Amino acid sequence: MQIGSPVYFLRSRAVNEIMLKTTVICFLASYGLAFACELSQLKRRYALTRIVSLLLAVAGLVAHTFYLLRRSNQSDLPPLLSSAHDWLLVVAWLAVLVYLFVTMADGELATGLVMWPVILILVITSRFVTDSPSHRLDYHRGWKMLHASMLGLGTTFVLLGFVSSLLYLWQHRRLKKRLMTTGAVKLPNLELIERLNRWAILTAVPFQAFGIATGFGLSIFAKGGELPMTWTDPVVIGGAITGLLMGALFVWLLTQKRSPGRQVALLTAWACGFLLVTMIGLQMLTAAVGMRSIHGSASALSEAATQGRAP
Amino acid sequence: MNLLALYCTHQTTPLAIRERLAFATPERLAAAYTRLKERFPETESVVLSTCNRVELYVARPSDAEPLTPPLLAQFLSEFHDVPLDEFVGELRAATGSEAVRHLFEVISSLDSMVLGEPQIVNQVREAYRVAEAQGSCGSVAHALFQGAIRTSSRVRSETRLAEGKVSIASVAVGDFAKSIFDHFADKLVLVIGAGEMAEETLRYLKDEGVRDIVVVNRSPERAERVAAEWGGRTAPWSDLNKWLGQADVIVSTTGADKPIVDAKLFKQVRAANPGRTAFILDLGAPRDFDTNVGDLDNVFLYDIDSLRNTCEENRKARVREIDKAREVIDEETAKFMAEYYHRASGEVVSRLMQDWHGVSRDELDRLFNKLPHLNEKDREQIERTVERIVNKLLHPPLEALKDEAREGTPHGLINALKKLFGL
Numbered sequence: 001m002q003i004g005s006p007v008y009f010l011r012s013r014a015v016n017e018i019m020l021k022t023t024v025i026c027f028l029a030s031y032g033l034a035f036a037c038e039l040s041q042l043k044r045r046y047a048l049t050r051i052v053s054l055l056l057a058v059a060g061l062v063a064h065t066f067y068l069l070r071r072s073n074q075s076d077l078p079p080l081l082s083s084a085h086d087w088l089l090v091v092a093w094l095a096v097l098v099y100l101f102v103t104m105a106d107g108e109l110a111t112g113l114v115m116w117p118v119i120l121i122l123v124i125t126s127r128f129v130t131d132s133p134s135h136r137l138d139y140h141r142g143w144k145m146l147h148a149s150m151l152g153l154g155t156t157f158v159l160l161g162f163v164s165s166l167l168y169l170w171q172h173r174r175l176k177k178r179l180m181t182t183g184a185v186k187l188p189n190l191e192l193i194e195r196l197n198r199w200a201i202l203t204a205v206p207f208q209a210f211g212i213a214t215g216f217g218l219s220i221f222a223k224g225g226e227l228p229m230t231w232t233d234p235v236v237i238g239g240a241i242t243g244l245l246m247g248a249l250f251v252w253l254l255t256q257k258r259s260p261g262r263q264v265a266l267l268t269a270w271a272c273g274f275l276l277v278t279m280i281g282l283q284m285l286t287a288a289v290g291m292r293s294i295h296g297s298a299s300a301l302s303e304a305a306t307q308g309r310a311p
Numbered sequence: 312m313n314l315l316a317l318y319c320t321h322q323t324t325p326l327a328i329r330e331r332l333a334f335a336t337p338e339r340l341a342a343a344y345t346r347l348k349e350r351f352p353e354t355e356s357v358v359l360s361t362c363n364r365v366e367l368y369v370a371r372p373s374d375a376e377p378l379t380p381p382l383l384a385q386f387l388s389e390f391h392d393v394p395l396d397e398f399v400g401e402l403r404a405a406t407g408s409e410a411v412r413h414l415f416e417v418i419s420s421l422d423s424m425v426l427g428e429p430q431i432v433n434q435v436r437e438a439y440r441v442a443e444a445q446g447s448c449g450s451v452a453h454a455l456f457q458g459a460i461r462t463s464s465r466v467r468s469e470t471r472l473a474e475g476k477v478s479i480a481s482v483a484v485g486d487f488a489k490s491i492f493d494h495f496a497d498k499l500v501l502v503i504g505a506g507e508m509a510e511e512t513l514r515y516l517k518d519e520g521v522r523d524i525v526v527v528n529r530s531p532e533r534a535e536r537v538a539a540e541w542g543g544r545t546a547p548w549s550d551l552n553k554w555l556g557q558a559d560v561i562v563s564t565t566g567a568d569k570p571i572v573d574a575k576l577f578k579q580v581r582a583a584n585p586g587r588t589a590f591i592l593d594l595g596a597p598r599d600f601d602t603n604v605g606d607l608d609n610v611f612l613y614d615i616d617s618l619r620n621t622c623e624e625n626r627k628a629r630v631r632e633i634d635k636a637r638e639v640i641d642e643e644t645a646k647f648m649a650e651y652y653h654r655a656s657g658e659v660v661s662r663l664m665q666d667w668h669g670v671s672r673d674e675l676d677r678l679f680n681k682l683p684h685l686n687e688k689d690r691e692q693i694e695r696t697v698e699r700i701v702n703k704l705l706h707p708p709l710e711a712l713k714d715e716a717r718e719g720t721p722h723g724l725i726n727a728l729k730k731l732f733g734l
Contacts, residue, residue, distance in 0.1 A: 175490055176605075178617040190588065191493035261588065262608060 019070040022063050024089075028123050030060030031096070035116035042113075042185060050107060057103075061096050068093065078145060084283045085131035087148065092122035094156040108186045114163050114170075122280075129283040143218055150211030155279070157204030158246070162272035164197040168265035194261045197268055198253060205250035212243045238282045242275040313373055314451060316410035317383045317402055318366035321424055324401040331393050334360040337441075344445040346390055351378060355449040357442040357456065359417075361434045363424055368414065370451035373722075380404040408648050411455065415640045418459045419466040420473070426629045427473040432463050454651065462643040470635040475625030479618045480508060483592045484515035486621060488560060491590050491611055495519040498559040502526045502543070503551065503571075505533040506564035508594045513541045516560065525558070527551050529565075556580040559587070564594040573601040577610070652716040659725050660709055662734050667705060671697045 037053035068089060075082045099115045171187040188196075219236075249271050253264070319329055334340040340358060347356045353375060359366040367387075369378050384402055388395040405413045416422050418435045439456040442448050448456075467473050476482045492498060500521050502509050505528045513524065524543025527550065528534035534545040546554055555561065555572065565571060577600075581587065586609060593600045593614040605612030675697055679690060708728060715721030728734065 171490060175487060175611050178487075178613060178621070187490070189489060189493050190491050195493075256586070261586075 019066045019073075022066040022070065024067065024123065024127065027060040027063040027067065028120070030056045030063060031116060031120055031123065034060065035112065035120060038110075038112040038116060045108070053112070054100075054103060054107075057096065057100060061093070061100065064089070064093050064096065078148075083131050084129040085126045087152065088122050088126040088129060088280070088283075090152055091155050091159065092119050092126070094152070095119050095122065095159055098156070098160060110185045110187055111163070111167070113185070114166050118159060118163060125280050125284060129280075140218055140221070143214055147211055147214035147218060150207050150214065152211075154204050154207030154209075154211050155276075157200050157207060158272045158275055161197055161200035161204060161268050162276065164193050164200055165265040165268035165272065168193040168197060168261060169269065172262050172265065190261055194264065197264060201246070201249060201253055201268060201272075205246050208243060208246055212239055215239070234282050234285065238278040242271075242278050245271050246275060313371045313375065313377050314368070314407055314410045314455070315370075315378050315380065315383070316366060316368050316405045316413050317380055317387075318364060318405075318413070319398070319401050319403065320364040320366075320422060322422065323403055324398075328398050328401050329363075329365060332365045332387055332391055332398060333362075334358055334365070340441060341445065343390055344442070344447050347386070348447065350386055351382075354378065355452040356447045357438055357452055359435060359438040361431075364417070364422075366417070368410065368452070368455070370449065370455070377406075408644055411458075411647055412640060412644045414455065414459050415462045415643055418463040419636055419640060420463075421633065421636060421640075425477055426626065426633070427477070429473060432460070435459060435463075450654070451651070454647070454654075458643060458647045462640060465639050465643065466636045469639055470632040472629055472632040472636050475628055477622050477625050477629070478511070479594070479615060479622060480511040480515050482618050482621045482625070483512060483613055484519065487611065487613060487618075488516070488590050488592075489519065491588060492559070495521045495560075498523070499554075499557055500524045500543075500560040500562065501554045501558035502528075502537065503561065503563040503599065504528055504565035504595070505530075505537040506566070506594065509562050509564040510537060510541070512562050512592060512594070513537075516562075517541060521560070525554050527554060552576070552580045556583060559589065561589060561591045562594065563591070563599040565599050566595060567599055568597060570597070570601040571599050572604060574603040574607055577604045578607060581607075649716070652721070653713070656712050656716045656721055656725060659728055659734060660712065663709070663728065663732060664705060666732065666734065667701050668698070671701050 034053045034056040037049050037056065041049055041053075068086065071082060071086050072078060095115065096119055099111060099119070102109060102111050102115075167187060168190060171190055171193065174187070175190070187193075249267060252267075256264075319332060321329070334343050340360065343358055344356065347354065347369075351369065351371075353371060355370040357368045359368070367383055369383065371378060380402065384395060384399050387393070387398075413422075414435075418432055420426060420428050420431050423431050435456070439448070439452075439460075442452065476485050488495075495516060498521060500513070500516055500523065502513065502524065505526060513521075522542075524538065524541055525546050526534040526538040526543050527546050527548055528537075529548050531545065531547075537543070538545045551571075555577065563571075581589070588609045589611070591600055591604065591610065591612045593612060596615060598614050600612055600614075602612070602614075604610060675694060678693070679685065685693075712721060712724055712728070715724050
C-alpha cells in the first residue's frame with residue numbers, strides 16, 4: 001500500500017480515530033440543522049443561510065460515510081449486507097447525495113423541505129431496526145450483494161418518486177388555489193416534476209423486481225445455517241404486496257400515452273409511501289418483537305445456526 | 312450648490328400638458344440642447360423626457376449667477392411654443408440637495424407609476440448618454456448621473472422594491488404558466504378575442520418561446536391583425552371547440568356578456584386528450600369561462616380577480632420597501648453632497664499647498680546655494696524637515712475647511728483663506 005493512496009488515507013491513525021468517534025448522532029444532528037436552515041428560509045432566502053445549510057449537509061455526509069466505513073470494517077461486510085440498520089443508512093446516504101446534486105444544480109429549489117424529513121426518518125428508524133451484522137455469508141456472497149444493491153437502488157428511486165410526487169402535489173395545490181409564490185419557496189414546474197416522477201418509478205420498479213427475485217431465489221436455495229423463505233414471514237408478505245403494487249403502477253405508467261399528472265402523483269405518493277412504510281415498519285416490527293424473519297435479527301439466525309436447522 | 316431641477320410628472324401634471332412639453336423625437340431633443348447652450352452658456356444640462364415625465368437638470372459654476380425656475384419655464388414655453396400661463400402652475404422645481412434627491416428617487420422608481428418598474432433606469436441612462444453626446448455634461452452632471460445610477464443599483468440590490476410581478480399578464484405568465492409548463496416552444500396558444508390584455512399576454516408568452524399561436528375572433532379583421540403582429544394564424548369562430556380541445560394555453564378576452572365555455576362543454580371538447588394540461592387565462596369581464604371549468608382535472612383557470620389579488624399583494628410588498636429605499640437614497644444624497652462640497656473646496660486646498668510648498672522650495676534652493684558644502688544626505692534631511700513644517704502649518708486650516716465642507720460649500724472660509732494667503 002502506497003503512502004498517499006486512498007486506502008492508506010482511510011487506514012491512517014487519525015482517520016481511524018475520527019471514524020471510531022463518529023456516531024449516528026453526529027450526522028443526524030448535521031442533517032437536522034440543515035433542515036432547520038431550510039425551514040428558516042421559508043420567509044426569505046439568505047445566501048449565508050443557504051451556504052451554512054449546504055456545509056452542514058456536506059459535513060453530515062462525511063460523518064455518515066465515516067460511520068458506514070467503520071461499520072463495514074468492524075463487521076468485515078459491505079454496509080449493504082451487514083444489517084438492516086446499515087442498509088437503511090446506505091439508502092439515506094444515497095438520498096443525501098441526490099439532494100446535494102439537485103441543490104448544486106439549482107440552489108433556489110425548495111427540494112430540501114421535502115427531502116430532509118425523509119432522510120431524517122430513514123436515519124432515525126435505522127436506530128430501531130436490528131444492527132447486528134449477519135455472519136452467515138459463506139454462500140452466494142455475490143448474489144446476496146446483487147440482491148441488496150438492487151433493493152437499495154430501487155428503494156432510492158422509490159424515495160425520489162415519493163419526494164417528486166409530494167412536490168407535484170404541493171405545486172398543484174398552489175396553482176389550483178392561485179397562491180402566489182412566497183419569497184423563498186421555489187418549486188419546480190409541474191411538467192418537469194411529472195417527468196422526474198415517471199422516470200423515478202420506471203427506474204425503481206425493475207431494480208426492485210430484480211432485487212425481490214434474487215431474494216426469493218436466495219431463500220429457495222438457502223444453505224447451511226441460513227434462514228429459508230417462509231410464506232408467513234411478514235417481510236416476504238410485505239415485499240410481495242408492495243412489489244405487486246409497484247409493478248401495477250409501472251405497467252399502468254407504460255400504457256398511458258399522456259400521464260394525467262395529479263393522478264400519477266397521488267398514486268405514486270401512496271404506492272411509494274406504502275412501500276417505504278411497509279419495508280421500514282416490518283423491519284422495525286421484526287426487530288422489536290424478535291420475530292424470525294428473512295432479514296430479521298441476528299439472534300434468530302444464530303439460533304438457527306446453533307441448532308443446525310431451519311427455524 | 313448651483314443645481315436646479317425643473318419638472319412635471321404624471322403625479323403633478325395631466326397628460327394633455329405633459330405631451331405638449333415632451334421632447335418626443337431625437338431631433339427635437341438635439342434642438343433643445345442647442346437652444347439651451349445658446350440661451351444659457353456655461354451651463355450643464357440633462358433633459359429627461361418620457362411618457363410619464365419631462366425633467367430638466369441644469370448646473371452652473373458656483374460663482375455664476377444661478378438659473379431660476381421662471382427662466383427655464385420661459386425657455387420651455389418658447390421652445391415648445393406653448394403659452395407660459397398654460398403650464399407654469401404644473402411645474403415643480405428643486406434646487407441643490409433636493410434636486411439630487413429628486414433624481415435619485417426618480418431613477419429608483421419611487422416616483423414611477425408602477426413602483427419598482429425597471430424601465431426608468433434605462434430611460435435615465437439614455438438621457439445622460441444623449442446629454443453627454445451633445446456635449447452638455449460637465450463635472451457636476453457626470454457626478455450627479457453616475458451617483459444616480461449607483462443609487463438605483465443599491466436600491467434594487469438592498470431592497471425588495473423590484474421583486475414580484477405587478478401586472479396581470481406578467482403574473483399570469485411568470486408566476487403561474489411557468490409553474491405549469493417547463494418550456495413553451497411546443498405549446499399551442501389559443502387566443503379567443505383580440506383585446507389589448509390578450510396582446511400583452513402574448514408578448515410575455517413570446518418572450519418564453521411560444522411559436523404556435525391561433526387567434527379566434529368574431530371579427531376576422533382584428534384576428535388577422537393580432538395574428539400578423541404576433542406571428543400566429545387565424546381560425547374561424549365556428550372552429551373554436553376544435554381548438555379548445557387541442558390548446559395548451561388559452562387566453563380569452565371576448566367581451567361576451569355571459570360565459571361562452573362551461574365545464575360540460577370543456578370536458579367534452581377535451582375528451583380526445585383527457586390527460587392534457589390546460590392553462591386558461593380568462594381576461595374577460597364578464598368572464599368567458601364558467602368558474603367550474605377550473606374544477607376539472609389538469610385545468611388551471613385564472614381570471615382577472617384571482618390575478619389581481621396577486622398583483623395587489625406584490626404591490627403592497629413593494630410599498631413596504633419604500634422606507635428602506637428612502638434610507639439608501641438619503642445616504643447616497645448625503646454622500647454626493649459631501650463629495651461635491653469637498654470638490655468645491657479642493658481647488659483652494661491645492662492652490663494653498665502649491666503656494667506654500669513653492670515658497671519653501673525657493674527658500675531651500677537659496678539656502679543650498681549659500682551652503683555648497685552640504686552633501687546629498689544632509690540636503691535630503693533638510694528638505695524633509697521643511698516639508699513636514701509646511702504640512703503641519705497647513706493642517707489646521709485645511710482640517711477646518713474639510714469640516715465646514717460637510718455641511719455645504721464653505722464660501723466664507725474659502726474667501727477668508729483666499730484673502731489671507733493672497734490666492
